[in-house]
Amino acid sequence: MKKATVYDSSSISEDETPPDDKGHIKCECGAFISHATEIINGDDSIQQGFSAKKQYRLFGKPVKTWGFKNPSNYLHVIVRVKSATVDWDNQEVLDTYPWFKGYSWSIAYCKDCRQFLGWKFIKGQQYFFGLVIKKLQGPHQEAAIWCAECNILLAKAMHLQERNVTRRKGERDSSERIAIAGVHGMRLERVSNPGEYYFLIVPVSECINYRAAGGKTSYYTWYKGYEWEIIYCSGCGNHIGWKYTNRKPSDTFYGLIRDRLGGLDSDPPELSLGPSAETEWYHEKRLALVVGNNYSSDPARRLPSCHNDADEMCKVLRSLNLPFKVTVLKDANEKDIMDVIKGWGRQTDAVVLFYFSGHGEISKDGVAQLLCHNGDKIDEDKLLLSLGKTEAAFKIYITDACRGQTAGGKSALMSMQYASQKRIAHLKELNETDRGYDMVKILSTSDGTNAYAGSNVSLSPFTQCLVDEIPVVQEIYDLCLHVQSKLSEKHNHQIAQFVFKTKKKFYFQTAKSNHSSRSSVSSEPCDRPLLSPKEYDPLIKLFEELLKGHTMQF
Numbered sequence: 001m002k003k004a005t006v007y008d009s010s011s012i013s014e015d016e017t018p019p020d021d022k023g024h025i026k027c028e029c030g031a032f033i034s035h036a037t038e039i040i041n042g043d044d045s046i047q048q049g050f051s052a053k054k055q056y057r058l059f060g061k062p063v064k065t066w067g068f069k070n071p072s073n074y075l076h077v078i079v080r081v082k083s084a085t086v087d088w089d090n091q092e093v094l095d096t097y098p099w100f101k102g103y104s105w106s107i108a109y110c111k112d113c114r115q116f117l118g119w120k121f122i123k124g125q126q127y128f129f130g131l132v133i134k135k136l137q138g139p140h141q142e143a144a145i146w147c148a149e150c151n152i153l154l155a156k157a158m159h160l161q162e163r164n165v166t167r168r169k170g171e172r173d174s175s176e177r178i179a180i181a182g183v184h185g186m187r188l189e190r191v192s193n194p195g196e197y198y199f200l201i202v203p204v205s206e207c208i209n210y211r212a213a214g215g216k217t218s219y220y221t222w223y224k225g226y227e228w229e230i231i232y233c234s235g236c237g238n239h240i241g242w243k244y245t246n247r248k249p250s251d252t253f254y255g256l257i258r259d260r261l262g263g264l265d266s267d268p269p270e271l272s273l274g275p276s277a278e279t280e281w282y283h284e285k286r287l288a289l290v291v292g293n294n295y296s297s298d299p300a301r302r303l304p305s306c307h308n309d310a311d312e313m314c315k316v317l318r319s320l321n322l323p324f325k326v327t328v329l330k331d332a333n334e335k336d337i338m339d340v341i342k343g344w345g346r347q348t349d350a351v352v353l354f355y356f357s358g359h360g361e362i363s364k365d366g367v368a369q370l371l372c373h374n375g376d377k378i379d380e381d382k383l384l385l386s387l388g389k390t391e392a393a394f395k396i397y398i399t400d401a402c403r404g405q406t407a408g409g410k411s412a413l414m415s416m417q418y419a420s421q422k423r424i425a426h427l428k429e430l431n432e433t434d435r436g437y438d439m440v441k442i443l444s445t446s447d448g449t450n451a452y453a454g455s456n457v458s459l460s461p462f463t464q465c466l467v468d469e470i471p472v473v474q475e476i477y478d479l480c481l482h483v484q485s486k487l488s489e490k491h492n493h494q495i496a497q498f499v500f501k502t503k504k505k506f507y508f509q510t511a512k513s514n515h516s517s518r519s520s521v522s523s524e525p526c527d528r529p530l531l532s533p534k535e536y537d538p539l540i541k542l543f544e545e546l547l548k549g550h551t552m553q554f
Contacts (some may be wrong), residue, residue, distance in 0.1 A: 024059075025059055026137040027110040028135060028137060031112035033110070033131065034131070038083055039061065039080070039081055040080040041063065041064040058133070065079055066080065068099050076118075076185045080129065080130055084129040084131065086110065086120075087114075088106050088108045088109070090106065093106045105119045105120065106119065106120050116132070132185070134157075142156055143184075143263060144156060145262070147235055147260065147262065148260055148262040150235040152234070152235035152498075153498065153500055154207055155207050155208070159205045160202070160204055163201075188202060189201055194220055200257070203254070203256075205253055206254075206481050210240060211232050211446055211495045212231050216228065225247070226245060226246050229242065234495055239257070239260070241257050285325075285350040286317075287325050287347065287350055288352070289326075289341060289355070290317070290355045291337060292308075292309050292311070292330050292358065293330070293331055295331065295358070304454065304455050304456040305453050305455060308458065309357035310330060316467045320471065320510075324353065331373040338378075341354070341383075345390070347390045347391065350390070350393060352392040353398070354383060354398065356398070356400065360399060360402050361402060361403070362404065370383075388439070393438065393504075394438050394506050397441045398442045399443055399444060400444040400451060401451060403450075438502040439501045439502060440498070440499070440502060440506070441498065441501075442496070443499075446495050447497075450494075461487055465482075465486040468486070469482050471509050473507065475505050476507070484498075
């Protein structure tokens with residue numbers, strides 16, 4: 001293998017690039033490949049295999065992408081650059097099945113991790129490189145995949161992976177080649193079950209906001225050596241695919257049903273570089289209210305670990321490079337909680353966080369509630385509205401509490417038929433202002449299920465997973481993925497639930513070298529779909545119908 005020869009005087013090497021890392025094009029492993037100034041947006045004669053040509057904002061600038069299929073019908077979406085720091089095989093330059101007229105080609109590899117990156121196209125002394133976009137770092141890897149029914153997040157584009165289905169004798173390959181999120185060329189396989197229902201499968205390495213049911217089985221498995229179990233969306237309850245597990249617990253992936261996903265067929269929104277050097281940052285204020293209710297005076301309701309949960313959460317939040325100013329309440333009542341949040345006032349440039357460990361339930365009318373020390377119950381939407389009234393730049397709502405229904409209780413959707421005018425007013429206010437936006441809800445378990453508590457010398461399983469992940473430098477979506485994965489390993493009946501109503505990125509922990517001047521909230525939006533209450537929240541849709549005087553049928 002030989003390192004690419006540089007003929008163009010405008011080409012660059014890693015040493016010649018600006019020290020601020022602005023505009024770098026990197027391999028997935030982090031190795032420098034090229035620079036955004038080297039991108040070619042002009043047209044060239046196409047010979048064969050051409051699929052599509054589109055323009056997206058990648059690597060900090062508008063970029064023309066090219067889609068091609070090779071003789072094996074695999075789809076590759078590439079970006080062209082004038083020069084690249086890669087290895088390529090100068091002993092094997094081919095002119096068979098050329099994509100660009102008059103150009104021969106040779107395969108290019110990352111010089112560090114040795115993975116395939118694309119091709120070098122050569123015509124005499126002229127050349128350029130075609131880099132496969134899904135092999136590169138960038139905001140396109142952050143593109144979201146969500147449930148088409150309720151818009152809850154399920155995975156990111158970086159989790160996409162191709163898996164080969166085990167075909168039965170006489171079964172024909174009926175796979176499709178598509179560009180997911182516009183730039184991820186993928187081969188999706190079509191499969192059928194014994195009932196002759198057909199599904200196009202999107203394999204991902206990680207998935208959140210699902211619940212598994214029915215137990216594992218290897219009967220009629222589509223992937224040899226793997227057991228499967230059905231998974232449902234934890235937001236709306238729709239069947240979204242299957243979880244596959246090999247004999248090794250670490251070898252797990254998810255097969256999602258294409259027709260039940262959002263974010264696959266549509267072009268991605270305008271992409272940004274995310275939290276890098278050119279993103280504008282500001283030094284933020286961080287406020288947190290941490291509540292732990294052990295119900296010490298009531299033996300019938302006593303919980304052993306909630307004070308421990310609150311103490312550890314407080315310790316972790318105060319230890320971050322950008323620490324939170326934490327108020328801790330133990331065995332608190334509604335007035336205690338609301339007084340602290342109201343005392344924050346208007347905090348437009350701040351991050352505010354509410355954490356609760358204690359009893360919770362879904363009431364008979366379907367309202368999520370937290371149990372106070374004196375037996376009073378505080379509605380979840382009242383707390384959300386109070387957080388919204390701070391008008392903070394980023395709002396985080398975390399509960400480590402059961403969400404089981406009381407006896408004879410209605411679903412959350414049905415509860416709106418019987419909702420009080422005060423509650424409808426709360427939801428309407430959230431809907432008609434921006435107070436419900438830039439908020440993340442992290443719930444220890446899904447609606448209708450219970451959460452596990454710890455002992456008097458330990459933490460609850462959910463809070464333990466949470467405090468383990470908060471000190472790690474990672475975006476909050478990745479934190480949620482890891483918390484859910486670790487929690488399901490400990491208690492597979494407890495599925496943590498996450499709801500995002502923001503396109504901003506947030507980091508609990510920031511790089512230590514930058515913590516004196518860097519914020520954890522990016523001023524540029526990421527590619528996460530905005531879950532607008534007005535458009536997607538079924539409760540909002542329902543109460544709007546109620547306000548019109550319509551009769552709802554259940």
